[in-house]
Amino acid sequence: MAEPKTLGQMLEARGISRRAFLKYTSYLASSMALGSVAAKAMAENLASARRQSVIWLSFQECTGCTESFTRSVSPTLEELIFDFISLDYHHTLQAASGEAAEEARHIAMRENKGKYVVVVDGSIPTKLDGAYSTIAGISNLQMLEETVKDAAAVIAVGTCAAYGGIPAAAPNPTGAVGVDQLVTDKAIINIPGCPPIPEAMTGTISYILSFGKLPELDHLKRPIAYFGDNIHDRCYRRPFYERGLFAKSFDDEGARKGWCLYEVGCKGPITYNACATLKWNGGISFPIQSGHGCLGCSEPNFWDKGGFYKPLPAPIRDIGKVAAGAAVAGAAAGVVSAAVGRAKKKSAMKEGKS
Amino acid sequence: MNLIDNTPSALTGVNDSLLSEIADRLGEFAQTGQSASIDLRSLPMSDADREDLKERLGHGEVMVKLDVAGLSEIWETSFAGVWWIRHFGGDDQIAAEEINIVSVPDILHAHQADARAAASRLSKIIQEERHHG
Numbered sequence: 001m002a003e004p005k006t007l008g009q010m011l012e013a014r015g016i017s018r019r020a021f022l023k024y025t026s027y028l029a030s031s032m033a034l035g036s037v038a039a040k041a042m043a044e045n046l047a048s049a050r051r052q053s054v055i056w057l058s059f060q061e062c063t064g065c066t067e068s069f070t071r072s073v074s075p076t077l078e079e080l081i082f083d084f085i086s087l088d089y090h091h092t093l094q095a096a097s098g099e100a101a102e103e104a105r106h107i108a109m110r111e112n113k114g115k116y117v118v119v120v121d122g123s124i125p126t127k128l129d130g131a132y133s134t135i136a137g138i139s140n141l142q143m144l145e146e147t148v149k150d151a152a153a154v155i156a157v158g159t160c161a162a163y164g165g166i167p168a169a170a171p172n173p174t175g176a177v178g179v180d181q182l183v184t185d186k187a188i189i190n191i192p193g194c195p196p197i198p199e200a201m202t203g204t205i206s207y208i209l210s211f212g213k214l215p216e217l218d219h220l221k222r223p224i225a226y227f228g229d230n231i232h233d234r235c236y237r238r239p240f241y242e243r244g245l246f247a248k249s250f251d252d253e254g255a256r257k258g259w260c261l262y263e264v265g266c267k268g269p270i271t272y273n274a275c276a277t278l279k280w281n282g283g284i285s286f287p288i289q290s291g292h293g294c295l296g297c298s299e300p301n302f303w304d305k306g307g308f309y310k311p312l313p314a315p316i317r318d319i320g321k322v323a324a325g326a327a328v329a330g331a332a333a334g335v336v337s338a339a340v341g342r343a344k345k346k347s348a349m350k351e352g353k354s
Numbered sequence: 355m356n357l358i359d360n361t362p363s364a365l366t367g368v369n370d371s372l373l374s375e376i377a378d379r380l381g382e383f384a385q386t387g388q389s390a391s392i393d394l395r396s397l398p399m400s401d402a403d404r405e406d407l408k409e410r411l412g413h414g415e416v417m418v419k420l421d422v423a424g425l426s427e428i429w430e431t432s433f434a435g436v437w438w439i440r441h442f443g444g445d446d447q448i449a450a451e452e453i454n455i456v457s458v459p460d461i462l463h464a465h466q467a468d469a470r471a472a473a474s475r476l477s478k479i480i481q482e483e484r485h486h487g
Contacts, residue, residue, distance in 0.1 A: 008467060012467065012468075012471050016423075017422060017465070017468050018465035018467050018468050019420065019422045019461055019465070019468070020422050020423045022460060022461050022465075023420075023422055023423050023424075023426065023441055023450075023461060024423065026439075026441060026450050026452075026461070027441060027449045027450040030393045030395055030396070030450040030451075030452060031395075031450075033393060033396050035391045035393070036389075036391040036452065036454060036456075036459075036460065037389075037391075039460075040460050047467070080423065234396070234398050235398065236366075236398050236399070236400055238398060239366050239367075276398070277395055277396045277397075277398075278395070281447075282443060282445055282447030282449070283395070283447055283448055283449070284447065
């Protein structure tokens with residue numbers, strides 16, 4: 001029997017209904033703030049799309065990004081993203097090894113020339129001609145150049161692939177850099193985070209599959225749908241910030257009462273990511289909810305920004321002091337920030353409805 | 355193991371604004387048929403806010419459970435046309451939660467492609483039964 005041509009046909013043969021498509025895209029559209037209209041369009045488009053060839057390159061990394069990706073969504077929904085993509089090469093996940101693995105990469109590049117997507121996790125060492133990290137006898141630098149040459153797009157997942165990350169922390173002994181410092185002639189999407197939120201990875205790939213184009217990106221090439229708001233604006237502790245109620249240490253009354261962690265170094269106000277809304281481990285929690293400030297891991301050079309427990313400069317804090325005691329204003333600010341978030345995503349919604 | 359949940363139990367006041375928005379959208383739907391959705395996960399709501407909103411919207415005449423890629427619960431609130439949609443993943447965690455203002459949520463409709471596959475399957479079953487009968 002010939003292989004079904006579209007994802008809809010392929011999954012229909014396995015008894016997976018269009019309701020499952022719609023549930024999956026409802027989840028993704030929710031994570032991208034695209035709304036139910038876009039979810040319906042995504043489901044229809046996904047059903048008529050073909051499997052996307054993906055080549056995943058792991059360079060100077062800790063495998064945390066892959067760990068995150070394979071825990072995307074819940075087990076039954078997770079299976080769907082692996083049905084939608086053909087993961088043709090991935091060191092950690094593929095069964096093949098050695099020459100057979102490299103052959104799989106070359107076959108995928110040849111058969112899907114100009115159409116495949118390259119996912120990169122880990123930074124690329126550039127000192128000593130890239131000798132600090134090699135795979136199959138060639139440097140990461142060479143493998144990146146060779147593989148992206150005929151790619152349709154490159155997705156840099158994790159802060160290391162996006163900006164160099166921890167390997168690039170001072171004094172950056174290997175000369176580690178992110179993908180977009182080396183690849184200048186391809187469409188690049190950065191999905192930073194240490195690790196990135198799984199839904200940001202699967203959602204972005206599904207968006208490309210559904211609409212045949214890249215999602216709207218910010219100035220750091222991050223999808224606005226996931227990185228358009230800062231953690232602080234969407235944090236459930238923000239009402240405490242507005243009232244001037246802060247934890248002063250990790251064991252004081254404020255910490256026990258769940259007050260704002262600004263004064264113990266939370267980087268939420270300057271960190272753009274979706275942790276406060278999507279959360280982690282199936283939406284159970286995120287660092288701030290667990291009592292620790294945001295480290296700012298989705299921002300460039302987060303490791304070298306002067307200390308995780310050092311409060312941000314005073315001007316931001318003063319905003320909270322002005323509003324001290326204004327409980328109602330605090331609640332209203334939360335709603336306003338949500339409205340602002342929606343305004344920022346207006347163009348993304350338009351794309352979703354197109 | 356006891357995990358400390360620091361989610362504030364206090365109401366933040368977000369629901370007053372949210373209810374006004376739902377009322378506006380419902381009014382528009384009643385007048386023009388324009389449907390709308392509000393994603394609850396993207397709002398800075400506390401657990402107490404969520405429970406409060408559930409209570410204030412109440413339950414209406416329709417309650418549906420879906421078993422598709424994990425469970426889903428959908429109910430019409432006590433306000434006709436305002437639906438609460440809650441999708442669970444396979445691990446019973448809430449994967450998506452939204453308010454839909456619409457006649458019937460899309461996911462309840464049988465898709466033509468599913469109907470075609472079902473028609474084909476049913477015909478096959480009948481043919482096989484006749485053959486063996």
